[in-house]
Amino acid sequence: MIKPIRNAYNSNFSEEKYQAFLKDIDGTFDYHVPFKIAETPVFLPKALKQKLVEACDDIMSVINKPNFKELTDGAFFYPNTIVPNEDEQSKFIQLDFGICEDEDGNLTPKLIELQGFPSLYYFQELVGQKYVEHFGNVIPQGFSQHLNGMTSTDYLDLLKQEIVGDTNPKQVILLEIEPEQQATAIDFYATAEKLGIKVLCITDLKKRGKTLFYLDENGGEVEVLKIYNRIIFDELHQRTDLKTEFSFQDEIDAEWIGHPNWFYRISKYTMPLLKGDYVPKSYYLDKLERIPTDLENYVLKPLYSFAGAGVQIHVTRGMIDSIANKSNYLLQEKVAYAPVIETMDVPAKCEIRMMMLYNSKTYKTEIVSNLMRLSKGEMVGVKYNKDKTWVGGSTGFFEG
Structure with missing residues (x-):
């Protein structure tokens, strides 16, 4: 540039x-x-x-x-x-x-x-x-x-302030689904190194009442006070095989660092x-009074998908007409x-x-x-x- x-x-x-x-x-x-x-x-x-x-x-x-x-x-x-x-x-x-x-x-x-x-x-x-x-x-x-x-130091200090703060890093977790299998695993490793926090799979998170905890390398219980959530809900809903003690809808005595509801609200x-x-220009498909005649200048996006899944870049009127639940889609100017x-x-x-x-x-x-x-x-x-x-x-x- x-x-x-x-x-x-x-x-x-x-x-x-x-x-x-x-x-x-x-x-x-x-x-x-x-x-x-x-x-x-x-x-x-x-x-x-x-x-x-x-x-x-x-x-x-x-x-x-x-x-x-x-x-x-x-x-x-x-x-x-x-x-x-x-x-x-x-x-x-x-x-x-x-x-x-x-x-x-x-x-x-x-x-x-x-x-x-x-x-x-x-x-x-x-x-x-x-x-x-x-x-x-x-x-x-x-x-x-x-x-x-x-500066880089300012940046890293700010992240530490907002993710860990005054909490014991051992009681802060980065939460994922099989984190070592994720394409972005290197970010988890870098985060753990800089913050000293635990990277944890949701299947390893345990619950007693409103208390969440995990077992350390010696088998001791460590109460979780903060959760830096990295779970993408599209994947969570697809992984019906996961056996967990914890549900995101549970009342818990831990603080979300990045509350999960914002995943939906800002999207x-x-x-x-x-x-x-x-x-x-962007429109909820079900609220669009008139379909534009220049659809070649638009893309069709599922409202509830991740990483570009389901995006149509060559939109036709027939494609729009065939959608049964139009409330699930967005028509957006290319x-x-x-x-x-x-x-x-x-x-x-x-x-x-x-x-x-x-x-x-x-x-x-x-x-x-x-x-x-x-x-x-x-x-x-x-x-x-x-x-x-x-x-x-x-x-x-x-x-x-």
């Missing part, structure tokens, strides 16, 4: 350096990362950074409305999904933007999706560090993964509530990603996730990091980018 920096990076790049970079990441926890890590970070110019901040502010002005919960009560699709003791703010918010060009050829972000759920907060710090270590001679001074002067369900220059990152063959398109965190000391939700996805396919996803290079997960360095 910043031509001199991009030219310098590409000229400096070699496959040997890239393989050393990947080997270093895999060696950090003696674990092979199963997803594609891109050959390059992304360098974001100041003007685009300012637009991203403005876009986040616009969206947060809706999420912070006093009646936001009332507006999103319809988001709880699965039966018996509401979790007790919901808090007033989502601890974690992710806003995904496609990088596009406006009519004048200037870069601008357009919202793709959003979620009130944690992302790869620790892995992104690790991958950014490794880009600097292996390609740092062409990453300019003054460029950072973070905003507003936040695709929120899209039609948002307006502005950085948000595509976002035209711009191929703005020069690579060794064709340019790549990119998407940026602005990773946000509610700071309990300042009472504000802050942009704290980012995640980039590079793509050369129709969509940003593994199946659309098979056998392509200079695609995959990455991070962005913002111009100061």
Whole structure:
């Protein structure tokens, strides 16, 4: 995006350096990362950074409305999904933007999706560090993964403050389903190393009354006081084979760090509530009075799915007419990603996730990091980018 920096990076790049970079990441926890890590970070110019901040502010002005919960009560699709003791703010918010060009050829972000759920907060710090270590001679001074002067130390201290706080780390758990089998397991390992907390499968969580506990390596009971939840509910509802003592609907004496209800409230369900220059037109399909005639300019999304499952990018009237339960779908204006990152063959398109965190000391939700996805396919996803290079997960360095 910043031509001199991009030219310098590409000229400096070699496959040997890239393989050393990947080997270093895999060696950090003696674990092979199963997803594609891109050959390059992304360098974001100041003007685009300012637009991203403005876009986040616009969206947060809706999420912070006093009646936001009332507006999103319809988001709880699965039966018996509401979790007790919901808090007033989502601890974690992710806003995904496609990088596009406006009519004048200037870069601008357009919202793709959003979620009130944690992302790869620790892995992104690790991958950014490794880009600097292996390609740092062409990453300019003054460029950072973070905003507003936040350093890596500030970032890690803030995460520790919000996830662990004054609690004994041994009594804080990261909760997942078979965490070692998840594609994002490296983030769990990085989190556990930095915070000293336990990574636990839901099947290993035990319950007595309202008390949750797990057994340590010596068989001793450890009461759980805080739960950093990483379970995606789509997977939980599909895993009917799991034998658990704990249900999310139980009343418990533990605090949710990232209350599960925000997974539903801040989601695709929120899209039609948002307006502005950085948000595509979005409609609940069952509330749409007239189907647009230019359906080639729209995508059809299931409201209650994860990781792009069920998204239709070539929408037809027949496809819409065949949907029995239209209340489960969203019709959203297509976002035209711009191929703005020069690579060794064709340019790549990119998407940026602005990773946000509610700071309990300042009472504000802050942009704290980012995640980039590079793509050369129709969509940003593994199946659309098979056998392509200079695609995959990455991070962005913002111009100061």
